[in-house]
Amino acid sequence: MDIREYLPIWDKLNEDQQNRIRRAITLHRVKKGTVIHNGNMDCTGLLLIQAGQLRAYLLSEEGREITLYRLFERDLCLLSASCMIRSIQFEVTVAAEKDTEFWLIPTEIYQSVQEESAPAAGYINELMASRFSEVMWLIEQIMWKSLDKRVAAFLLEEAAIEGTAALHITHETIANHLGTHREVITRMLRYFQNEGLVKLARGVVEILDEAGLERLQR
Amino acid sequence: MDIREYLPIWDKLNEDQQNRIRRAITLHRVKKGTVIHNGNMDCTGLLLIQAGQLRAYLLSEEGREITLYRLFERDLCLLSASCMIRSIQFEVTVAAEKDTEFWLIPTEIYQSVQEESAPAAGYINELMASRFSEVMWLIEQIMWKSLDKRVAAFLLEEAAIEGTAALHITHETIANHLGTHREVITRMLRYFQNEGLVKLARGVVEILDEAGLERLQR
Numbered sequence: 201m202d203i204r205e206y207l208p209i210w211d212k213l214n215e216d217q218q219n220r221i222r223r224a225i226t227l228h229r230v231k232k233g234t235v236i237h238n239g240n241m242d243c244t245g246l247l248l249i250q251a252g253q254l255r256a257y258l259l260s261e262e263g264r265e266i267t268l269y270r271l272f273e274r275d276l277c278l279l280s281a282s283c284m285i286r287s288i289q290f291e292v293t294v295a296a297e298k299d300t301e302f303w304l305i306p307t308e309i310y311q312s313v314q315e316e317s318a319p320a321a322g323y324i325n326e327l328m329a330s331r332f333s334e335v336m337w338l339i340e341q342i343m344w345k346s347l348d349k350r351v352a353a354f355l356l357e358e359a360a361i362e363g364t365a366a367l368h369i370t371h372e373t374i375a376n377h378l379g380t381h382r383e384v385i386t387r388m389l390r391y392f393q394n395e396g397l398v399k400l401a402r403g404v405v406e407i408l409d410e411a412g413l414e415r416l417q418r
Numbered sequence: 419m420d421i422r423e424y425l426p427i428w429d430k431l432n433e434d435q436q437n438r439i440r441r442a443i444t445l446h447r448v449k450k451g452t453v454i455h456n457g458n459m460d461c462t463g464l465l466l467i468q469a470g471q472l473r474a475y476l477l478s479e480e481g482r483e484i485t486l487y488r489l490f491e492r493d494l495c496l497l498s499a500s501c502m503i504r505s506i507q508f509e510v511t512v513a514a515e516k517d518t519e520f521w522l523i524p525t526e527i528y529q530s531v532q533e534e535s536a537p538a539a540g541y542i543n544e545l546m547a548s549r550f551s552e553v554m555w556l557i558e559q560i561m562w563k564s565l566d567k568r569v570a571a572f573l574l575e576e577a578a579i580e581g582t583a584a585l586h587i588t589h590e591t592i593a594n595h596l597g598t599h600r601e602v603i604t605r606m607l608r609y610f611q612n613e614g615l616v617k618l619a620r621g622v623v624e625i626l627d628e629a630g631l632e633r634l635q636r
Contacts, residue, residue, distance in 0.1 A: 258554075260562040287547035290554035314536065321539035322532065325546065329505035332550045335557065336476075336508035342560055343597050344478045379561050 203303060206248050206274055212319035224309040230296045236280065239291020243283030245304045248276050252300025253361070256292050256331075257376070266379030268292060269334040270361075278327045281307045285324075342379070350378055351388050352417040355398070355407060365407040374405075421521060424466050424492055430537035442527040448514045454498065457509020461501030463522045466494050470518025471579070474510050474549075475594075484597030486510060487552040488579075496545045499525045503542075560597070568596055569606050570635040573616070573625060583625040592623075 203225060204210040210218065227250075230236060236254065237244040247254070254271040256279060271277050271294075282288040284307050314320040341350055354377060358367050371385045378385070389405060392398045397413055399406040407413065421443060422428040428436065445468075448454060454472065455462040465472070472489040474497060489495050500506040502525050532538040559568055572595060576585050589603045596603070607623060610616045615631055617624040625631065 258558065258561070260558070262562070264562065266557070266561055285543055285547045287544045287551060289548075289551040290558075314540065316536055318533055318536045318539050321536050321543060325503055325539060325543055326505045328543065328546050328550065329503045330507075332546065332553070333505060333507040335550070335553060339484070339553065339557060339560070340476065340478070340508075342557070343476070343484055344480070344482065 203248070206250070206303070207276075207323075209317075209319045209323045213313065213317060217313045217317060217320070220309055220313065221305060224306050225303045227301065228304055229301050230299070232296055232299050234296045234300075235293060236296060237277075237292075237294040239293065243307045244280040244294075245306045246276055246278065246281045246310055247271075247294075248303040248305065249273055250301040250303065252296060252302070253298040254294055254300060254302075255297045256294050258379075259291075259293050264379065265376040266338075267377040268338065269331060270297065276327055277302075278324065278331060281305075281310065283307060284311050285328075347378070347380065347384065348388060348391075349417045351385065351392070352397075352413040354378060355405065356410065356413055356417065359407055359410070365410070367405045367407070368403060369405060370403060421466070424468070424521070425494075425541075427535075427537045427541045431531065431535060435531045435535060435538070438527055438531065439523060442524050443521045445519065445521055447519050448517070450514055450517050452514045452518075453511060454514060455495075455510075455512040457511065461525045462498040462512075463524045464494055464496065464499045464528055465489075465512075466521040466523065467491055468519040468521065470514060470520070471516040472512055472518060472520075473515045474512050476597075477509075477511050482597065483594040484556075485595040486556065487549060488515070494545055495520075496542065496549060499523075499528065501525060502529050503546075565596070565598065565602065566606060566609075567635045569603065569610070570615075570631040572596060573623065574628065574631055574635065577625055577628070583628070585623045585625070586621055587623060588621060 203222065236247065249271055251273055254277060256268045256271065256277070257265050258268060259265055277294060279288070279292045280294050310320070314324060351374070354374060355367065358369065359365055371389065372382045375382045375385045389398060389400055393400050395412070397409045397416070399408050421440065454465065467489055469491055472495060474486045474489065474495070475483050476486060477483055495512060497506070497510045498512050528538070532542060569592070572592060573585065576587065577583055589607065590600045593600045593603045607616060607618055611618050613630070615627045615634070617626055
């Protein structure tokens with residue numbers, strides 16, 4: 201695996217810029233559940249995911265959570281380097297949802313490259329616009345979509361990510377993704393079960409009627 | 419008034435880039451209420467506000483609204499040039515909240531400049547990060563703050579913008595800013611009135627107890 205395959209703007213950097221990045225990057229492996237970045241920690245840097253899965257979420261003062269977006273192989277985690285961009289005035293937490301391997305590009309290195317290179321700055325623009333779009337989608341969901349639709353959409357997304365209809369996930373975890381309370385999710389899932397959409401067992405939500413969930417989420 | 423006083427990166431552009439922008443910009447005046455940009459229209463361009471006030475908001479299929487942020491003198495409206503950034507996948511509407519004067523920088527001109535100039539691309543980064551931050555703040559408000567706090571915060575913000583405690587604003591307009599229904603706002607304002615925080619009259623919400631609203635919004 202080589203960094204140049206993971207950074208789409210690699211060929212637009214000059215040799216000196218490429219060398220600075222190459223010398224500075226480090227490879228890291230973290231276990232599922234590890235918190236890699238939280239708003240209060242120092243600026244972690246840009247994370248380029250080689251394998252695994254990360255989750256970026258908001259954490260309220262009372263400990264409530266809501267998922268902003270997920271990052272997969274080849275994604276670059278920008279907000280872990282939020283100190284690079286002065287105008288970012290919010291705090292996200294990033295944790296590993298699976299065992300994850302990533303390259304860490306130190307903030308000051310990318311910073312120095314993007315000050316010289318319009319393509320490197322433009323790449324950060326595109327990345328930020330992608331994350332911004334995901335967060336805007338989330339606002340539309342929260343504002344205009346009822347929770348039954350959001351739960352249906354979440355279960356279908358999880359099934360697609362995991363490649364299975366039998367999801368090993370707790371009601372608490374689903375609540376944390378969607379920014380609500382466990383009891384609310386339990387009630388909704390029981391309703392889904394009565395409708396024949398899912399089957400519930402300890403720690404497992406099994407999708408029985410994918411087409412039904414898809415109709416519901418629309 | 420000169421464009422160079424409004425674009426902080428002006429001095430970092432070369433003469434050719436400055437000339438391209440200077441030749442392409444046009445000055446526009448719109449009346450309060452004019453919709454300047456909506457997601458379905460062509461790419462409007464970057465708007466640099468000289469005087470007045472713009473509002474960027476989401477519009478649901480059912481016609482509901484929620485304010486994302488406001489733009490004031492010297493602000494640059496980025497999302498009206500969203501076609502410039504491929505990864506922006508959402509649609510906002512931008513309308514004049516007051517009579518407004520702005521320069522329009524055509525999208526393709528700024529686009530061509532930022533492809534050559536790292537400072538021009540970096541400036542768009544900073545702007546996008548600012549708007550992103552405002553939207554993240556909004557999510558936190560929606561998720562973790564009750565509506566009474568949000569209404570209190572909105573009234574205080576309006577009073578600060580308008581420089582008066584007697585706000586000429588309808589309950590419908592407040593509802594559209596906060597993404598809720600008129601009836602809900604009317605009920606909340608009547609509660610505020612009973613608490614002695616505001617006084618309601620036809621088309622006017624007068625703040626009687628600013629300190630009380632501030633305590634409430636915390």
